[in-house]
Amino acid sequence: MAEKPPIGVIGAGWVGLVTATCFAELGHPVVVREIVQGKVDSLSRGELVMHEPGLQELLTKNLDHMTFTTDMGELLQRTRLMFVCVDTPPTYSGDADLSRVETVVQEVGDSNDHALIMKSTVPVGTGAAIRRRKHDLAYVSCPEFLKEGTAVEDFMHPDRVVIGADNGDWAGAAVEELYRPLGGEIVRTDIASAEMIKLASNAFLATKISFINEIANVCEEVGADVTEVARGMGLDNRIGPKFLAAGIGYGGSCFPKDVTALKQLAGNSGYHFQLLNAVIEVNELQKRRVIGKLKKHLGDNLVHKKIALLGLSFKPNTDDMREASSLVLSARLAGEGAEVTAYDPVAAERAGELLPGVEICDDPLTALSGADAAVVVTEWPQFKELDWNAVRDAMKTPLVIDGRNVLDAETLTAAGFAYEGVGRPSAGVPAEAFDAAPAAAG
Ligand code: UGA
Numbered sequence: 001m002a003e004k005p006p007i008g009v010i011g012a013g014w015v016g017l018v019t020a021t022c023f024a025e026l027g028h029p030v031v032v033r034e035i036v037q038g039k040v041d042s043l044s045r046g047e048l049v050m051h052e053p054g055l056q057e058l059l060t061k062n063l064d065h066m067t068f069t070t071d072m073g074e075l076l077q078r079t080r081l082m083f084v085c086v087d088t089p090p091t092y093s094g095d096a097d098l099s100r101v102e103t104v105v106q107e108v109g110d111s112n113d114h115a116l117i118m119k120s121t122v123p124v125g126t127g128a129a130i131r132r133r134k135h136d137l138a139y140v141s142c143p144e145f146l147k148e149g150t151a152v153e154d155f156m157h158p159d160r161v162v163i164g165a166d167n168g169d170w171a172g173a174a175v176e177e178l179y180r181p182l183g184g185e186i187v188r189t190d191i192a193s194a195e196m197i198k199l200a201s202n203a204f205l206a207t208k209i210s211f212i213n214e215i216a217n218v219c220e221e222v223g224a225d226v227t228e229v230a231r232g233m234g235l236d237n238r239i240g241p242k243f244l245a246a247g248i249g250y251g252g253s254c255f256p257k258d259v260t261a262l263k264q265l266a267g268n269s270g271y272h273f274q275l276l277n278a279v280i281e282v283n284e285l286q287k288r289r290v291i292g293k294l295k296k297h298l299g300d301n302l303v304h305k306k307i308a309l310l311g312l313s314f315k316p317n318t319d320d321m322r323e324a325s326s327l328v329l330s331a332r333l334a335g336e337g338a339e340v341t342a343y344d345p346v347a348a349e350r351a352g353e354l355l356p357g358v359e360i361c362d363d364p365l366t367a368l369s370g371a372d373a374a375v376v377v378t379e380w381p382q383f384k385e386l387d388w389n390a391v392r393d394a395m396k397t398p399l400v401i402d403g404r405n406v407l408d409a410e411t412l413t414a415a416g417f418a419y420e421g422v423g424r425p426s427a428g429v430p431a432e433a434f435d436a437a438p439a440a441a442g
Contacts, residue, residue, distance in 0.1 A: 004026070004027045004029070006029040007030045008032075008033065008075045008079030008082035009030060010082060011087070012036075012039050012043060012068065013085060014253075017055065018146055018152065019144075020032045022156065029066075031078050033072055034068060046059055051317075053149060076114065080113055080114055082114060082116055083119050084119055094260045095261065095265075096121070098122060105130055108137065114138065115138035115169075118141050118143075121254070121257075121258060122195060123261060124199065127164065127194075131191070138165075138170060140164065141164035142163055144198070149318045158184030163175050164189050164197075199261060202262075203259050203276060206256075206279055209250045209283070210278070210282040210283055213283070215230075215423065216422050220422075225424045226422065227405055227424060229423075245404070248289070248404070251315070251324045252324075259279055291336065293420050294401060297373065298397070301337075305337075306339045306370055307338045307341070308371040309329065309358070310343060310367070310376045311380050312351040312355070312360075313326075316380045318346070320350075321347055325403070330357070340355075340358045341359045341361055341367040342361065343367040370395070371395045372396050376402045383407065384407060384408070389415050391415075398418060402421045402422070405421045405423070409421065
């Protein structure tokens with residue numbers, strides 16, 4: 001069997017490590033260039049620096065043909081195909097910060113022996129601007145569609161692989177060769193369209209979420225159940241069932257950043273992208289609606305009320321806290337004078353640094369002990385399995401706000417809880433829960 005071409009990866013963040021490890025699993029020698037020496041050291045020992053299901057196993061298995069280095073020269077010498085996986089965080093203006101991409105572009109030179117394959121999410125026009133300066137260096141836009149928590153699975157079984165390259169550029173064909181064994185539909189297109197496919201896909205998914213969240217809010221007013229509505233809508237093939245789970249807003253390192261970046265990109269060209277303004281605003285307000293629900297049950301004064309947050313990461317199966325709804329929610333609760341406790345199965349350490357006023361507990365029952373209310377912030381599957389009778393006995397007031405609609409309302413009501421989901425009729429609110437509230441007000 002012919003030897004597989006070596007792959008270069010620049011940046012050992014989440015996208016870079018998934019890309020590197022999965023290509024290694026497909027049999028490619030992989031060289032990863034990372035500027036932080038500590039990361040290079042631990043990765044060289046086979047130690048992963050983040051939580052992503054299945055990735056540690058693949059790293060351990062393929063470490064013998066993976067090299068981690070701080071030296072760009074080594075990468076240039078050993079590889080032709082170099083995936084750029086550095087971060088492009090938002091700036092104060094909402095534009096993407098391209099300084100790390102810029103540094104890489106300067107470092108890689110301008111030789112047609114090498115191809116820069118852009119995985120980092122960049123504004124439309126970035127590829128063209130790089131091509132204008134680097135006439136020989138081959139350039140491909142190959143945007144990333146992996147989801148945190150299922151990234152390995154997503155890499156190995158892509159819905160589609162988008163490859164944007166100039167006509168006739170050798171690198172477009174080379175990237176197609178790399179991805180063909182994975183079987184997803186290959187979309188060959190120009191560079192600008194590939195860049196736009198990425199931003200438009202994330203913005204569309206975020207729009208879908210804000211849409212169903214608004215439907216949920218209307219359901220609460222008119223007595224419908226958004227989970228039923230989403231089920232009925234999702235069976236229409238044109239709509240589809242995915243990304244119709246109402247909740248307390250989307251977070252993470254991608255949706256908030258990319259929606260703003262697309263809005264900003266349009267604005268920079270003089271176009272006012274009205275729909276995205278609404279998507280962003282709905283998402284912000286959605287996180288705050290929990291406060292109103294707590295007040296409905298506990299009274300307007302939340303001072304010294306103990307609120308237990310179940311889950312802190314922006315979604316399950318990750319310890320990523322970027323733009324997590326828990327950040328806004330805990331700050332709002334602190335602003336109301338509430339005392340906040342929390343439990344998260346994997347994000348506790350990262351969250352500790354970001355939530356200084358929150359008491360982070362080692363197990364859910366400790367967080368819930370003496371609490372006036374529990375709020376499900378992240379839909380970790382273990383919350384479904386909690387012994388809710390024990391939880392009821394441990395809490396001061398049997399009140400659950402299910403911010404992700406993952407708990408079984410009937411089970412909780414049978415156990416004596418007042419239960420509030422998002423866009424679902426409030427289930428069996430027992431009188432004691434209301435009665436207990438004013439008495440407990442301090
Ligand atoms: C997202 C995209 O789904 C990926 O395709 C893309 O590659 C990635 O951004 C990126 O640009 O790098 P990710 O941020 O990992 O992936 O997370 P998602 O699973 O998409 O969830 C994002 C947020 O939306 C989470 O806070 C989640 O709780 C929320 N969400 C998702 C909902 O509130 N409702 C839903 O129905 C689905």
